[in-house]
Amino acid sequence: MPIVLSSTRYLLFGGLVLLAACSSTPQSGPAAGSGGETGGARPLHDGPPSYMQDVSLIPDAVPTPHTGAYKASPYTVLGQRYQPMQDGRSYREEGTASWYGTKFHGQHTANGEVYDLYGMSAAHKTLPLPTYVKVTNLENGRQVIVRVNDRGPFYSDRIIDLSFAAAKKLGYADQGTAHVRVEGIDPVAWQQQNNPSYLVTREAVAEAPVAAALPAEPVENVQAGGYYLQVGAFSSDQAAQALRQRVMGVVGNNVRVSPVQIDSRTLHRVRVGPLSTQDEARRMMETLRVANLGTPALVTAN
Template sequence: MDQASEARGAGRPLRGLAAAALGCAGLAACATPMPTRLPPTASSQSTARPYSGPPAPGSTAGLRGTEKPYQIKGIWYYPKADRDYDEKGIGSWYGEQFHNRRTANGEIFDMDVPSAAHKTLPLPSIVEVTNLDNGRKLQVRVNDRGPFVDGRIIDLSKAAAEQLGYGRAGVAHVRVRYVGPAGKTPFDQPRMIASAPPPSEPRYAPAPRTRVYNSGLPPAQPAYDAPPPPKAADPDYVPSAPSAPVVPAEPAPVLAGAETVNGGAGSAYRVQAGSFANRGNAERAVAQLGEAGETSIEPIQRAQGVLYRVVVQAGPDEAEAFGVRDRVAALGFSDATVLRP
């Protein structure tokens, strides 16, 4: 009995310690907060951007070549038709480097024919491009992909950029609006020419002064061989307030030294083929431009000497003027420019 009592007495402290440890663990568990799922804050979420990763497997099934996603410089682009597409940005143009090469849809790129390149709109399709710097707009056929430069939303052919008035500048602020699908070939579309902005509202002009007669009608006048007497002599005439005297306009100055080589009158638009310091070179240019139209040499006096400018008359229509410019460029004067009236 004494040994059993001693064993039970020795185990009591151990059981007490175990109970105390269990109690402390329970208290600690109650004091520790449980993790919760908090909604993400705005700062923890990244800014929403268009998806630029690779397409999901099987997502391109049934799409033809120009409808499939493609990758340029590590970025994926997803072509699609967007009837509500209407965007503003920078427009550029491309020309000789890609002339006579294949476009993204297999056509032959001609820099002298209006066309355009876009990153995602269907090929081919029609878009309306407005030059926000001058108000001119043009409907053009999209048959290529690009431009792949930040901030640029469309790349036009050289001819289209010139019609919109930024061929020399290279870039312009433009608005691009999706119009609809295009014909299968470029020949299915009518020729497109840029339209000028609408004319500004005419200034108010006061109505002309009218003579007022007491009887309501002017007095009858007999037939005279000589001019009739002034109306102021009529007893029935009530003169109105005198109007301001009319000052005849001075005639426009004539450019001194202009020489017409092929004859003919001047026109509103002209095409400058080039400027030469040597008159003999200017005369050779005139001979070379015989097929382009009426050509003239305009001597321009400068501090460094006389400069001989060779110009071709282009007519009153601006679109026709750009056509003359293309003919002049085809004859070897690639820097030909349209001179506005």
């Protein structure tokens, strides 16, 4: 069961972190909570939601190139020191998977995101946050892709804690655990294989006048041109327009397709802006990330 390294999940006394381990075995009865709501008292025991959504309708997480900093700092839980990996793309391990549900629904994960038991996410002790992994239930062959955004499980020898929805899709939510294989995913390679027309952020940002780093000049010096968030770049204008429509549905009309000539090809860049301040840009980046539209690059040129 994951133990989130935030103020809602641990207490600091005299420099010692005191954490309460929890069981990953599903609990039944009224203490399990509603699972579909974030309000009310937090359940004392973990368990499944009382309302069973059809998880077959929930899509897997989409591996999205990450341009910001990864969370991979060493930490200590229950007296044990953990040294996270700096790159999880080649990770591969077999072992026992568990799941967590209503007790942590609506709580912050170690990555600062809000845990949703119906989201396709997971907790891992040493993978950098975020990391995308493919999990295969070796008992029935079912597979899911999840986004690792939490720490745990710190119980027994389990190697990963999946969200309730992911465990349900893999077919082991009722029994509590399963023998699985966990494989890291390279989001760039995944995008190139599954969406050939999409030129992923790493490549798109490389040609931008200012790469995905905050500009050094004061805000007032760039307000004339403003900040832009580059959500993606496509060789196909049709694909770019399709993404523009999706982004507009989240942030409104301040989205444009900006073509640029690179050697003998034309890239159609999908950009949000102009935005007047870095704070506004950061808030917009979080809005797009939560909407599963990736982590856009911040640029200061249109």
